[in-house]
Amino acid sequence: MSELQVQDVDLLVIGAGPAGLAAAVSAKKNGLQNLVVVERNGWLGGILPQCIHDGFGLEIFKEQLTGPEYAQRYIDELKRLKIPFMLDSMVLEITPEKKVFVADQKGMFCFNAKAIVLAMGCRERTRGQICIPGTRPAGVYTAGVAQNLINLKNVMVGKDVVILGSGDVGLIMARRLTLEGAKVHAVVEILPHTNGLPRNIQQCLIDYDIPLLLSHTVTEIHGQNRVEAVSIAPVDKDLQPIKGKEQKITCDTLLLSIGLIPENDLSKNFDVKLSQITGGPIVDENLETSVSGVFACGNALHVHDVVDFVTLEAEKAGKCAAEHVLRKIRRVKKIPIEVGDKIRYVLPQSICRGVDLELSIRVTSPGEDVELGFFDGETLVKTKKFRKVHPAQMIKIKLKGSETSAVNSLRVEVLKK
Amino acid sequence: MIGCAIARELAKFKIKTVLLEKEPDVGSGVSKGNSGVLHTGLYYPKGSLKARLCVEGRLMFPELANQLDVPYKFCGKHVIARTEEELEDLESLKAVGVGNGAKEVTIISGKELKEREPHLDALYALYSPVAGIIPPYLFTIALAENALSNGVKIHVNAEVSAIRQVNSGYKVTTNQGVFHADFVVNSAGLFADRISAMIGIDDYELYPCRGEYLILDKSCRDLINSMVYPVPPKIAGVLGVHLTPTLDGNILIGPSEEFISDREDTRTTKEKIRQLIEGAKSLLPSIPLNQIIYGFSAVRSKITTPEEKGSRDFIIKEDVENFINMIGMESPGLTSSPAIARLVVRMIKEKMDLEDKIDFNPIRRRITPFSETSRTEQTSLIKTNPAYGEIVCRCEHVSKVEILEALNNPISEKTISAVKYRTRAGMGRCHGGFCLPRIVEILKEEYGLSPEEIKLKNKDSSLFIGETKELRENKRSE
Numbered sequence: 001m002s003e004l005q006v007q008d009v010d011l012l013v014i015g016a017g018p019a020g021l022a023a024a025v026s027a028k029k030n031g032l033q034n035l036v037v038v039e040r041n042g043w044l045g046g047i048l049p050q051c052i053h054d055g056f057g058l059e060i061f062k063e064q065l066t067g068p069e070y071a072q073r074y075i076d077e078l079k080r081l082k083i084p085f086m087l088d089s090m091v092l093e094i095t096p097e098k099k100v101f102v103a104d105q106k107g108m109f110c111f112n113a114k115a116i117v118l119a120m121g122c123r124e125r126t127r128g129q130i131c132i133p134g135t136r137p138a139g140v141y142t143a144g145v146a147q148n149l150i151n152l153k154n155v156m157v158g159k160d161v162v163i164l165g166s167g168d169v170g171l172i173m174a175r176r177l178t179l180e181g182a183k184v185h186a187v188v189e190i191l192p193h194t195n196g197l198p199r200n201i202q203q204c205l206i207d208y209d210i211p212l213l214l215s216h217t218v219t220e221i222h223g224q225n226r227v228e229a230v231s232i233a234p235v236d237k238d239l240q241p242i243k244g245k246e247q248k249i250t251c252d253t254l255l256l257s258i259g260l261i262p263e264n265d266l267s268k269n270f271d272v273k274l275s276q277i278t279g280g281p282i283v284d285e286n287l288e289t290s291v292s293g294v295f296a297c298g299n300a301l302h303v304h305d306v307v308d309f310v311t312l313e314a315e316k317a318g319k320c321a322a323e324h325v326l327r328k329i330r331r332v333k334k335i336p337i338e339v340g341d342k343i344r345y346v347l348p349q350s351i352c353r354g355v356d357l358e359l360s361i362r363v364t365s366p367g368e369d370v371e372l373g374f375f376d377g378e379t380l381v382k383t384k385k386f387r388k389v390h391p392a393q394m395i396k397i398k399l400k401g402s403e404t405s406a407v408n409s410l411r412v413e414v415l416k417k
Numbered sequence: 418m419i420g421c422a423i424a425r426e427l428a429k430f431k432i433k434t435v436l437l438e439k440e441p442d443v444g445s446g447v448s449k450g451n452s453g454v455l456h457t458g459l460y461y462p463k464g465s466l467k468a469r470l471c472v473e474g475r476l477m478f479p480e481l482a483n484q485l486d487v488p489y490k491f492c493g494k495h496v497i498a499r500t501e502e503e504l505e506d507l508e509s510l511k512a513v514g515v516g517n518g519a520k521e522v523t524i525i526s527g528k529e530l531k532e533r534e535p536h537l538d539a540l541y542a543l544y545s546p547v548a549g550i551i552p553p554y555l556f557t558i559a560l561a562e563n564a565l566s567n568g569v570k571i572h573v574n575a576e577v578s579a580i581r582q583v584n585s586g587y588k589v590t591t592n593q594g595v596f597h598a599d600f601v602v603n604s605a606g607l608f609a610d611r612i613s614a615m616i617g618i619d620d621y622e623l624y625p626c627r628g629e630y631l632i633l634d635k636s637c638r639d640l641i642n643s644m645v646y647p648v649p650p651k652i653a654g655v656l657g658v659h660l661t662p663t664l665d666g667n668i669l670i671g672p673s674e675e676f677i678s679d680r681e682d683t684r685t686t687k688e689k690i691r692q693l694i695e696g697a698k699s700l701l702p703s704i705p706l707n708q709i710i711y712g713f714s715a716v717r718s719k720i721t722t723p724e725e726k727g728s729r730d731f732i733i734k735e736d737v738e739n740f741i742n743m744i745g746m747e748s749p750g751l752t753s754s755p756a757i758a759r760l761v762v763r764m765i766k767e768k769m770d771l772e773d774k775i776d777f778n779p780i781r782r783r784i785t786p787f788s789e790t791s792r793t794e795q796t797s798l799i800k801t802n803p804a805y806g807e808i809v810c811r812c813e814h815v816s817k818v819e820i821l822e823a824l825n826n827p828i829s830e831k832t833i834s835a836v837k838y839r840t841r842a843g844m845g846r847c848h849g850g851f852c853l854p855r856i857v858e859i860l861k862e863e864y865g866l867s868p869e870e871i872k873l874k875n876k877d878s879s880l881f882i883g884e885t886k887e888l889r890e891n892k893r894s895e
Binding site: 003090101105126135142145152179180221225268 | 711
């Protein structure tokens, strides 16, 4: 048949990575029957199948799993609950009326959804976005693409490698490439501190004697056809390369681990309001976006450092989506959460007073013996102490309903010592 | 591009035409690295070849682009004046334009400009409704494909190493064998002076002048509706950093201008990137620079020295019997290309009998872009071929059918670049993050390429050094 295949669903989950899987499973467990998961890749699990290292699942399962193992637990659950899913299927458009157009080899589908969970994950920042000067040869890869190529496509990207950026994927790839027989000459980070989890710095760089150059950046890529070298230089306090300090490192590959961007091309096109800071939708304590019935979770909402937190967040999104469809959610007045000194962002951006909830917080710079304060105007409502904070490590704080029942606003900031 | 235009024009006659290209694909030089603008003819002295061919060429585009199925649009152009003094510059540009036959050119007030382009601020603007945009690489590929299907032989990776005049014409030696020709047209762009020197005309010298560009994401598509130019810098010869909307919704910032010594040095530089950003900001202060997705550069072939700057007319000349040189084919080369082709064929006709080929088919169809068709059409495309339903490039919504058609194209080798310029896969904001591994898989599975055989753009640009484990095992055995 050549007609559009129209289907009414209670919930459409976009993306079958860790967020999409957990959201779907949770929605079904919370009473939804008619839901579909749409995935543009040919497999379930999103990025996890290419993450063959371990360290997943510590929070939820209290054991160290590899990416594929972690994904499999949720894939099994999805299948056990008989939740329908579509693979190699691309959502082309979502309309404000929650019509979702999906291209699939079996035809063009249009889902009329009562609720949608946005779980599209994130994409990597590229060379072009940070305007690295130089030639445009083969051998420049983002770390995640290199990981995909090596671990899933069984092709080797190069043998002499420089990595720009100390994000977790870059650190993991430094170790992976070393184990694969390549020489990683340096990991170069423009900031004075690393961008990855401390455990990855230890296990992926220090354990393998891979040099980490902080406050350095790549100033030029050389090589007409294939990368032949990169120039690196230290940077000043404005992060500008210091002239005359460049040095050239001979290599055939440059890997970029320079940040992840929540994937929201679809969200942008149907009026979901996005945060300039997180790059993801602005949500309330139910993870509901500015469009009623549309929820967001996982890396599409904000970039996470640990997959377990993605799962937990997605379970909440799935539950809330189910409650929305089953009309259990009451729309109540929200109070905004403001971001104070040395805080990059707090999620959700607004909450309902008097409800137990958990906040995700990122600080702007590393620190020791840091105290976070929660203010209602000038009144300090709550404090919480941390021995160490780091921008790469998301802080989770539980707020009891009783702590917010009387507040008119909420602001989070790092208290001055 | 000009070479392909001439080849396509020659395909209308009963002669054997061979197109030689040293790169692995047509249009690999400045043909793909320019603003893609159909110019009005504002900048060229009356009576010059540039003035005549530009206006003539532009008028040929609607029919030609329709025949070749290349998208184009006369989106118009604004040259903006930000001081009263610059108004005089606009007046003189207008006079040149009108003198060259573009009667449509007008000067409008800042208020009128604001109505058309709400994000722009200026005192006055020169408006040309007849300036247009076209993807230059698609145009070049289309010309070549149409030439090919009408009998022209195209050899890529064929580098000319010597040309010798023999009794019956010319003996052209390449790495793909020797070609005997009655007539030779030198359309070698940046290397035209060297080709000319091969037959002893060595008094041409081209000065490579690099132009860098930045590309803005499609999310910026509503910022401008037309091309936006500054008043040309006082040092004539370049048009200044301008903003060009593309048909795909991106905005191009550029080009810069920099004389360089190595013609193949197409790197981008920190200094020029900074200049482009400044230039863009001065035209459009609200331009979101965090939406830059890529930068590139290409090299112009100028016949003016770095010292004299400026610009001179195209040289299109039969320097030796039956040998036409085309030297200094810079802007407006794209706009002029159909008219140049016609002119060159006229020159050949004066020397040779060219008999019309009655079965010449001017029609060529491009790969149907899934993303540009309606939902209903998409639905039936998938029905005809389910592979249309497999989207390989997430940013540009390029289907597997398009990828396969691009890989099967009749001209170039199966490279990632060949796919990119034919389908836009990899040109979007993730710049290949999603589609590259999938195209690699297609090349391995459907075409049986080994990892080492998968190339970015030419034989020396391997994407991989081999399979995984090979390196590790080789090291162990050492």
